[in-house]
Amino acid sequence: MTNFSPREIVSELDRFIIGQKDAKRAVAVALRNRWRRQQLERQMREEVMPKNILMIGPTGVGKTEISRRLAKLAGAPFIKVEATKFTEVGYVGRDVEQIVRDLVETAIGLTREKMREDVKARAHVNAEERVLDALVGKTASPATRDSFRKRLREGELDEKEIEVEVADTGNGGMPSFEIPGMPGANIGVMNINDMLSKAMGGKRTKMKKTTVKDSYESLIDDESDKLLDQDEVVRRALESAENDGIVFLDEIDKIAARSDVSGGPSREGVQRDLLPLVEGTTVATKYGPIKTDHILFIASGAFHVAKPSDLLPELQGRLPIRVELRALEKDDFRRILTETEASLIKQYVALMQTEGVTLDFTEDAIDSLAGIAVDLNASVENIGARRLQTVMERVLDDISFHAPDRDGESVTIDAAYVQAQVGDLAKNTDLSRFIL
Numbered sequence: 500m501t502n503f504s505p506r507e508i509v510s511e512l513d514r515f516i517i518g519q520k521d522a523k524r525a526v527a528v529a530l531r532n533r534w535r536r537q538q539l540e541r542q543m544r545e546e547v548m549p550k551n552i553l554m555i556g557p558t559g560v561g562k563t564e565i566s567r568r569l570a571k572l573a574g575a576p577f578i579k580v581e582a583t584k585f586t587e588v589g590y591v592g593r594d595v596e597q598i599v600r601d602l603v604e605t606a607i608g609l610t611r612e613k614m615r616e617d618v619k620a621r622a623h624v625n626a627e628e629r630v631l632d633a634l635v636g637k638t639a640s641p642a643t644r645d646s647f648r649k650r651l652r653e654g655e656l657d658e659k660e661i662e663v664e665v666a667d668t669g670n671g672g673m674p675s676f677e678i679p680g681m682p683g684a685n686i687g688v689m690n691i692n693d694m695l696s697k698a699m700g701g702k703r704t705k706m707k708k709t710t711v712k713d714s715y716e717s718l719i720d721d722e723s724d725k726l727l728d729q730d731e732v733v734r735r736a737l738e739s740a741e742n743d744g745i746v747f748l749d750e751i752d753k754i755a756a757r758s759d760v761s762g763g764p765s766r767e768g769v770q771r772d773l774l775p776l777v778e779g780t781t782v783a784t785k786y787g788p789i790k791t792d793h794i795l796f797i798a799s800g801a802f803h804v805a806k807p808s809d810l811l812p813e814l815q816g817r818l819p820i821r822v823e824l825r826a827l828e829k830d831d832f833r834r835i836l837t838e839t840e841a842s843l844i845k846q847y848v849a850l851m852q853t854e855g856v857t858l859d860f861t862e863d864a865i866d867s868l869a870g871i872a873v874d875l876n877a878s879v880e881n882i883g884a885r886r887l888q889t890v891m892e893r894v895l896d897d898i899s900f901h902a903p904d905r906d907g908e909s910v911t912i913d914a915a916y917v918q919a920q921v922g923d924l925a926k927n928t929d930l931s932r933f934i935l
């Protein structure tokens with residue numbers, strides 16, 4: 500849980516997302532409210548419910564990105580779900596609870612990652628012992644061990660090949676599946692899995708050939724897991740999913756219209772199924788029950804056809820904060836290309852640098868890229884900032900392919916180059932549909 504003020508949160512989000520001030524403000528307040536809630540007395544704390552958010556805006560303008568970055572900033576477990584998934588044939592009411600189970604899985608991963616950091620130093624020592632075992636055998640004399648340890652620490656043995664035992668993460672042909680219509684039934688299957696692996700002597704492992712240097716990462720993870728108290732991981736993860744979890748419900752507008760799609764569950768039915776989750780209920784997971792009362796839901800949709808008022812009144816009431824995200828314009832595209840941290844341009848420059856090729860984009864090239872993206876969005880289909888990715892990929896296709904032969908060269912990309920690569924394509928709407 501972060502104690503950033505709303506202003507600080509917005510300025511953090513500004514590093515990655517251009518514009519969309521209202522949406523940034525709304526999520527910043529929502530996050531701060533969580534921190535405020537944590538400061539309250541227990542009784543009051545239980546009363547304060549999150550104010551869920553409805554983001555309204557066309558595709559590709561930053562709705563998911565804002566939410567995902569917010570979660571990252573807060574170290575909060577996050578998942579994105581398409582609401583329309585639940586209208587598909589084969590889905591039944593309580594399947595929506597899987598959303599919460601997936602959130603818990605994410606929380607377990609995050610928590611384990613954080614807790615591993617705490618035991619890293621000890622895990623490193625243990626990992627070193629295992630590398631030594633692999634190098635000289637368990638029975639070697641202390642003197643031999645010490646001399647190898649010295650050489651190991653000096654990096655002399657980095658490239659030496661060894662065979663180490665690591666956890667087998669694949670599920671080894673024992674799938675955990677869910678029985679349709681019986682959500683939670685996978686619990687039983689998972690328990691059988693656990694029992695089988697216990698019967699076989701604990702965690703499944705396998706021997707892996709690797710270099711000394713490469714072995715460390717997996718050995719340290721493995722040793723950290725041994726040092727971690729698994730019950731504590733689960734306890735903290737459940738707490739974090741309950742109090743910090745963020746669920747991003749995309750395409751909520753597509754389940755808004757009160758008409759039915761043939762075959763699958765009705766749209767209104769899906770809203771009714773989602774309602775308890777958003778209102779607060781208890782969901783059984785294989786790690787134990789989890790309350791959804793304080794999970795933050797961010798629903799999102801374009802609402803081109805349906806309107807928020809077409810949602811069930813109860814659901815509307817649970818999404819009290821409405822923010823609109825606007826369509827992106829040429830200047831936004833220019834800024835997305837250049838100003839954001841790890842912008843596409845910075846990424847390509849860094850990627851080509853690994854081949855020894857220095858890329859340089861002129862101002863007019865950026866102008867031209869932004870212009871082409873805007874035109875294509877207007878003529879083919881508006882996919883927002885995602886258009887920049889397809890255009891950039893095409894423009895750099897040739898350089899990307901030949902880069903290994905151009906080590907040491909500097910390449911300047913100007914407007915003429917951009918036009919030469921994609922200009923004609925962009926003018927041909929039929930072709931663009933497939934390529935850009």
Ligand SMILES: Nc1ncnc2c1ncn2[C@@H]1O[C@H](COP(=O)(O)OP(=O)(O)OP(=O)(O)O)[C@@H](O)[C@H]1O
Nearest residue numbers: 515516517558559560561562563564565835884885
């Ligand atoms: N305002 C913006 N600033 C910087 N990057 C953006 C912005 N809007 C979109 N992008 C980039 O475009 C891509 C798609 O954006 P995002 O996933 O947020 O779309 P979205 O609005 O959630 O649309 P959808 O509803 O279709 O999922 C991401 O890679 C994101 O980084």
